[in-house]
Amino acid sequence: MTRVANISLSRNVLLSNQRNLADTARLQQQLASGKRIQNMSDDPISGRRALIFRVQHFELGRYQENIAKTLSFQQSTDTVFSRMTEIADEAKSLALRGVNASEDAQSRAVLARSMDGLLDRMMDLGNTVHDGRYIFSGAAVLTQPFVRDADGAVRYQGDLDDFEVSISQTTRVAVNLNGHALFKQEVDVFAAISRIREALDDNDPQRVEELLDDLDALQRHLSGKQGELGSRIQRVELTRSQIDFALVNISELLSIEEDVDLAETISKLQVAETTLEAGLNAGARVLRPTLLDFL
Known part of the structure; x- marks a missing residue:
């Protein structure tokens, strides 16, 4: 024994x-x-809660990443808008000089060449690329939106739908602007400048004066669209603040369960x-x- x-x-x-x-x-x-929990068996209840919080944290992190890319894209677009507005202002200034009776055919021809330069710059802005994507091509972000036809007219070949991403569980936003709606639909940006250039080439100050209203409409149009973009940016920034706050809360809850x-x-x-x-x-x-x- x-x-x-x-x-x-x-x-x-x-x-x-x-x-x-x-x-x-x-x-x-x-x-x-x-970490307090190394395996689910250490604390099954807290382990399950921690798993749920980690999944939520991952999803919020993905939305946070989408928001950062969206804001970068939209802020780049806002910069392009400012340059487009500068071009519209320059076009208006050149047109007003062309109306002046002291200008002759030769000087108006020089103004017309300057208008050509503005048209080229406007087209370059229309084909701006940010982070490998065209900002004005709609959902077809890899397609160059604007090309010149054989007659010199500018044609839009992008998509009519917006490029959208999810920035929260319930919210999708358009990252970019539809180039057709911006440049061709309400106001034909390229045609407005082209008509002024043609009138200057024709040494027709009366026609130039008649077309000044088109440039006024162009300036209002660009200002309005930039305002729309600003509203989108504010909406995304508000969502970013909400996501950041939610991430802090989730991190604290996760810490309580597993740290x-x-x-x-x-x-x-x-x-x-x-x-x-x-x-x-x-x-x-x-x-x-x-x-x-x-x-």
């Missing part, structure tokens, strides 16, 4: 020390990683190490072989 009792005692000591060693290793791992309490874990580790050391010492005495073990 004594030998059987010794075997049973030895087994219990070994099992106890194995548990103590596992507890010590678990606490050391928690301190090293900063270690440093002071508490250090205290538990010290207790576990003391218990393990005591168990090993006791085990060494219990497991020490005697003469009877060999009889």
